[in-house]
Amino acid sequence: MGTRKVSTVIAALSGVALVTAGCVGNAAAEDYPSQPVEIIVPWGAGGSSDVLIRAFAEPLEQALGQSVLVVNRPGGGSAIGAAEAARAQADGYTLLHSSASTFITVPLRQEVNFSAEDFRSVVSLGDQPIVLVANPDTGWESLDDVEADRTLTIATTSVGNVLHLVASNFVDEAGYTSEALPFDSSSETTMAVANGDADLAGVEANIALPQIEAGEVIPLAIATSERLEELPDVPTFAEQGFERSHDRYSRVAVSVPAETPEEVVEVLRAAGEEAMQADSWREYAASTLLQDPAYVGDDFLAQYVPDDMEWTRESFAAAGVEEAAG
Known part of the structure; x- marks a missing residue:
């Protein structure tokens, strides 16, 4: 499927055009995306996480019909990039490359300025x-x-x-x-x-x-x-x-701030699913042994992270890994 107008995607997902007076507040979402989209990678350039997101960004651009920029924000074991994404405006223009370590290991090991509740997962890219x-x-x-x-x-x-x-x-x-x-x-x-x-x-x-x-x-x-x-x-x-x-597994997803409008999330999900069907992404996934994700949509943050938090804490205790105070 080629590049589509985002308004067409929204109409297909919602079943109706957003034309009533009650939908005036969704005008910005209807026009989404009207500017480049950023994906924050909370690790340095050139690593496996960075390469993965760049492989996904290319077909995502085609699906969204807008530029997708990959921005590296390393530091704090991914805490710096995640905190920046949590503070970003919830308009769909700032996405976060998300892993279990960002929302489980890092908060257990250090004090951070974000939590899984600050985000909702949009697209799960796969399980390594x-x-x-x-x-x-x-x-x-x-x-x-x-x-x-x-x-x-x-x-x-x-x-x-x-x-x-x-x-x-x-x-x-x-x-x-x-x-x-x-x-x-x-x-x-x-x-x-x-x-x-x-x-x-x-x-x-x-x-x-x-x-x-x-x-x-x-x-x-x-x-x-x-x-x-x-x-x-x-x-x-x-x-x-x-x-x-x-x-x-090492599980990977893309998330947005939790208050991002539902219409925007739907557009991103549709575009993400389309991007994952692109030949370039399928070839990349096959070459890196990336398996289909077990947790899709909201389930990555809403289900997988809480479940894995319990496993991680039990594993910390067995390995003698100390949790951060408080």
């Missing part, structure tokens, strides 16, 4: 599978092979995020202890394991796959609900009797 990897020199080929008479080290991009907790939950279930070794990117955590600088790492499957294929790291388990087609010989955590890291 997570694989647990180890150094080949360990001789470990499955979870049952892991043995330790010491504290195991886990390379991670952020203490307390889902990548870290997938690994630390396994270590705790196996009866061992762990400590986190922070790195700047998943590529670095994978290399830390390959170099023997860390024992384990939970890594996005698309990041780990080249090192797995090269034999530089060994995949011990996948945190998905079913095995991956790309890693058919790697069993899930649940298959190996470890339940706490079962069905866990």
Whole structure:
């Protein structure tokens, strides 16, 4: 489908043209978007999150018929960008690249000026599978092979995020202890394991796959609900009797301030769904092993985040990760 007039999209979604006097207050929404739209990425340029949003922004421009600008606002583990988006006018022109870590890990670890209630999720972009990897020199080929008479080290991009907790939950279930070794990117955590600088790492499957294929790291388990087609010989955590890291993903969505008019949200959702059918996005998703999202629309923030908050707090306690005071 080519570029469409936004007023046509609204009419299709609402079933009627906004022409009555009672709809005068929706005039701005009817004209949406009449200027460029920004997506705030609360991390630096060039990282996997930035690349993902830029891959989505291109077909979103075509669907909206307006420029979509990607704006990087790194800092505070995504807190700075999220706070800026929360303060933005709720008119649909400022969007936020949203992950579970922004609304779960970051608020649990530090005082922030925003919450999930300040936003509503518009489009869920996908779920990234997570694989647990180890150094080949360990001789470990499955979870049952892991043995330790010491504290195991886990390379991670952020203490307390889902990548870290997938690994630390396994270590705790196996009866061992762990400590986190922070790195700047998943590529670095994978290399830390390959170099023997860390024992384990939970890594996005698309990041780990080249090192797995090269034999530089060994995949011990996948945190998905079913095995991956790309890693058919790697069993899930649940298959190996470890339940706490079962069905866990790095999930990604786009959100807007909570007070954004419903008509604007509907336009964004329609455009987002159209963008996700574009060949360029489908090729990108396939190349990065991104799976269809389990939580769509409002469910990402309204359902997934509260449910995962409970899992995260339990995982913090098991891993000895401290929550922020208050």
